[in-house]
Amino acid sequence: MSSRPTFFSSTVGSKILIGLTGLMLFGFLIGHLAGNLSLLVGAEAFNAYAHKLESLGPLLYLVEAGLVGVFLLHVVKTLANYRRNAAARPAGYREKKWAGHTSRKTWSSTTMALTGLFILFFVVTHIRTFKFGAWYVDPATGHRDLYRLVAEIYQNPLYVAFYVVAMGLIGMHLNHGISSATQSLGLSNQRTGRTLVLGGRILAVLIAVGFAALPLYMYFAHQVAQ
Amino acid sequence: MGALNLTLRVWRQPGPDAPGRLVEYKAEHISPDMSFLEMLDVVNEGLIRKGEEPISFDSDCREGICGTCGCMVNGVAHGPDAGTTVCQLHMRRFRNGDTITIEPWRAAAFPVVKDLVVDRSALDRIVRAGGYISMNVGAAPDANAIPVPKLVADTAFDAAACIQCGACVAACKNASAALFTSAKIAHLNALPQGQAEQHRRAVRMVEQMDIEGFGACSNEGECEAVCPKEIRITNIATMNRAYLKAQLVAR
Numbered sequence: 455m456s457s458r459p460t461f462f463s464s465t466v467g468s469k470i471l472i473g474l475t476g477l478m479l480f481g482f483l484i485g486h487l488a489g490n491l492s493l494l495v496g497a498e499a500f501n502a503y504a505h506k507l508e509s510l511g512p513l514l515y516l517v518e519a520g521l522v523g524v525f526l527l528h529v530v531k532t533l534a535n536y537r538r539n540a541a542a543r544p545a546g547y548r549e550k551k552w553a554g555h556t557s558r559k560t561w562s563s564t565t566m567a568l569t570g571l572f573i574l575f576f577v578v579t580h581i582r583t584f585k586f587g588a589w590y591v592d593p594a595t596g597h598r599d600l601y602r603l604v605a606e607i608y609q610n611p612l613y614v615a616f617y618v619v620a621m622g623l624i625g626m627h628l629n630h631g632i633s634s635a636t637q638s639l640g641l642s643n644q645r646t647g648r649t650l651v652l653g654g655r656i657l658a659v660l661i662a663v664g665f666a667a668l669p670l671y672m673y674f675a676h677q678v679a680q
Numbered sequence: 681m682g683a684l685n686l687t688l689r690v691w692r693q694p695g696p697d698a699p700g701r702l703v704e705y706k707a708e709h710i711s712p713d714m715s716f717l718e719m720l721d722v723v724n725e726g727l728i729r730k731g732e733e734p735i736s737f738d739s740d741c742r743e744g745i746c747g748t749c750g751c752m753v754n755g756v757a758h759g760p761d762a763g764t765t766v767c768q769l770h771m772r773r774f775r776n777g778d779t780i781t782i783e784p785w786r787a788a789a790f791p792v793v794k795d796l797v798v799d800r801s802a803l804d805r806i807v808r809a810g811g812y813i814s815m816n817v818g819a820a821p822d823a824n825a826i827p828v829p830k831l832v833a834d835t836a837f838d839a840a841a842c843i844q845c846g847a848c849v850a851a852c853k854n855a856s857a858a859l860f861t862s863a864k865i866a867h868l869n870a871l872p873q874g875q876a877e878q879h880r881r882a883v884r885m886v887e888q889m890d891i892e893g894f895g896a897c898s899n900e901g902e903c904e905a906v907c908p909k910e911i912r913i914t915n916i917a918t919m920n921r922a923y924l925k926a927q928l929v930a931r
Contacts, residue, residue, distance in 0.1 A: 553756055
């Protein structure tokens with residue numbers, strides 16, 4: 455037994471917040487992927503895009519702070535529910551099977567906490583590698599040559615492999631996460647429920663494949679160029 | 681199909697605070713036409729003849745409408761069939777020589793009373809928190825005095841089919857009562873008679889669900905898959921929507 459919950463401490467309120475922040479992070483991924491696709495156009499386009507973001511100045515810091523806040527809220531609320539859920543069944547079953555039939559349980563849904571934990575680790579590594587990575591200067595423009603850093607890092611096949619696997623795990627997280635968020639936010643109903651699950655899967659695959667394609671392209675394009 | 685000889689592994693626990701364990705029993709010469717609970721009756725008669733304590737389990741109507749029975753059969757709530765309670769499970773679903781594991785519902789909010797019997801009064805307290813409508817007593821109103829569109833009536837009835845057996849909680853990896861609570865909220869909030877108390881109902885019932893120590897919903901839908909009345913998890917989306925709306929409007 456626990457005390458009377460508020461919106462923020464209730465299971466339903468927590469899930470609404472987790473779903474809302476999750477969808478925000480998903481929205482960020484779409485924008486991030488759209489921007490990164492300029493890598494395919496070439497060094498000039500990618501560096502111009504990167505410089506445009508940098509030159510936003512205080513506005514960029516505001517957006518970054520917002521993203522960190524959303525990310526942390528997503529993690530903190532999940533951890534709180536995780537503890538609560540563990541306490542809700544102190545004695546487990548000797549034998550437990552997946553129910554099948556109409557169940558949406560998948561390997562993606564059962565490993566949300568693990569893939570989530572991995573994403574936390576990945577995001578820290580990712581930001582250190584690129585945002586706080588080597589600061590090359592493009593002599594032509596005098597701005598940061600981020601393309602050179604990206605190209606250098608993706609010359610290492612181990613790094614490419616790490617990124618591709620990471621994108622697969624993020625895809626798994628989204629595979630359950632997108633449709634789960636719509637359900638938590640009360641956006642699904644009898645008519646749209648199954649469509650949202652299918653739509654979530656398709657979007658998860660698109661995001662994962664889109665992001666994984668970039669390091670692979672950078673690796674093989676430069677292999678061919680040499 | 682001949683008679684079945686089975687091995688049962690049944691959770692035996694003498695009382696709420698006593699330690700429990702799985703005990704093996706032989707169930708022999710079981711007719712495939714028996715229900716699962718009739719099979720347990722036969723085993724119990726054998727135990728009584730030998731002077732042993734029979735296996736305690738809940739049952740009442742034995743036709744899938746009362747919600748009293750329920751246990752885990754080989755790791756699935758109410759057994760392998762969709763849309764049935766364990767009293768509607770027939771022994772023809774098993775093969776000669778099978779081993780069947782039988783356990784009680786597991787949740788902090790469902791303490792074991794004895795063997796397969798658990799205390800599900802937590803669900804009653806959730807209903808008491810808001811699963812009702814308030815009206816003046818007196819002569820029964822005319823049946824069609826309040827018009828209810830067919831689609832609304834159907835939605836409400838589908839949710840109202842819940843028999844409060846607790847299988848949703850038992851199947852959920854988080855022991856969440858979200859499907860049960862949402863079915864009650866969706867049922868009453870859909871109907872004209874439920875409008876006056878819709879916000880208070882959503883908030884109080886969710887609060888009580890949390891107070892009882894049930895977990896949060898992970899939207900996996902294991903509950904829907906084992907529900908004998910096939911209550912849809914879209915009711916949970918309806919509950920979340922109602923709860924959010926109720927929090928946004930002043931109480």
